Amino acid sequence: MKNIQEDRLIWLDGKIVPLHEATINVLSPTSQFGANVFEGIRCYWNEEEGQLYAFRLAEHYKRLKNSMKIFQMEDKYPIDLLKQSLIDVVKANNYKEDIAVRQTVFIDGLGSWSSKGPVNMFVAPIAKHRSDLTMNKGMRCCVSSWERISDRNISPKVKVGANYINSRMAQIEALNNGYDSAIFMNNQGKVSEGPGSCIFIVRDGKLLTPPITASILESITRDTVLELAKEYLKIEVAERDIDRTELYVCDEIFLCGSAIEIAPVTNVDGIDISCAKPGDLTKAIHKIYIKAVTGKISAYKRWLTSIYA
Ligand SMILES: Cc1ncc(COP(=O)(O)O)c(C=O)c1O
Structure with missing residues (x-):
């Protein structure tokens, strides 16, 4: 594993620099108020092809631009530049393993929490291997006593640092x-999502997830799971409100996101789900998800961008 922390190269303001030189003004609105929008993008190494594949860049950049629009930041980065900066910095680090990339557009300068600019960007890759531990063991979750932010106060659709x-x-x-x-x-009072992930449940063979109006981030992994379940595994899916008690009586639950991938939940509030083991459908979706992101299903290569030419 290369470039674990300190010796990484970072793209900042058009230059690729060592991490210790990638510094930000302490008085900028990003450091004072979390005034930044970002994407967490995964790239997966395909050993047979000797290729590193970035996953669903078009959808990440569409969401990043939507975040900038809602948050009312100057949008000065064309899609081509967003993409090229990621490719350049990953190549500069010569990663040949699974990685995660943090691409953040932030308010720089000496303004306040209402400043719209000046806007700056960094792109920071880090090695991030797949964790089969969560897949084997499953997670124990509680229903939070904290309510999810909503579109009427701080929209969960904006992937802004302060939302976290x-x-x-x-x-x-x-x-x-x-x-x-x-x-x-x-x-x-309906089920929304996890702190950094969306949620799916299985009831009577049907895959259910809250709609995008349920105070959730419009997750790219959620969209991927819906497509893979419907089109590839031919499972019935529905986007509908989910009650808290449905979590207790459903057959399976999993969380999903670029970072967490597909993570089974085997207990909620002390109540076992699917006999406290990852369910069969969750395992099937996890398997197909990993194949799709690593470029092993030709139909889904359209989601991938090759890093190395
Ligand atoms: C609150 C929240 N929901 C859902 C997700 C999953 O989104 P994605 O699948 O696009 O990574 C994330 C990921 O960062 C998140 O922070």
Whole structure:
């Protein structure tokens, strides 16, 4: 594993520099108020092809631009530049393993929390191997006592740094109480999502997930799972409101996200789900997801961008 922390190269303001030179002004609105929007993008190494594949860049950049629009930041980065900066910095680090890339557009300068600019960007890759531990063991979650932020106060659709205070409160509460993570309810009292992931449940063979109006991030992994389940595995899927008690009586639950991938939840609020083991459908979706992201299903190569020419 290369470039674990300190010796990484970072793209900042058009230059590729060592991590210790990638510094930001302490008085900028990004460091004072979390005034930044970002994407967490995965790239997967395909050993047979000797290729590193970035996953669903078009969808990540569409969401990044939507975040900038809602957050009202100057949008000065064309898609080609967003993409090229990621490719250049990953290549500069010569990664030949699974990685995660943090691409952040932030408010620089000496303004306040309402400044729209000046806008700057960094792109920071890091080695991140797949964790089969969560897949084998499953997670114990609680329903959080914290409510998910909503579109009427701080929209969960904007992937802005400051939104993660809400996730932080839920995650810390869960860990303090001996759980692995949390599940949020929204202001309508319906199941929303995890602190950094979306949620799916299985009831009577049908895959269910809250709609995009349920105070969730419009997750790229959620969209990927819906497509793989419907089109590849031919499973019936529905986007509908989910009640808290459905979590207790459903057959399977999993969280999903670029970072967590597909993570089974085997206990909620002390109640076992699927006999406290990852369910069969969750395992099938995990298997197909990993094949798709690593370029092993030709139909889904359209989601991948080759890093090395
Ligand atoms: C709150 C929240 N929900 C869902 C997700 C999953 O989104 P994606 O699948 O696009 O990574 C994330 C990922 O960062 C998140 O922070």
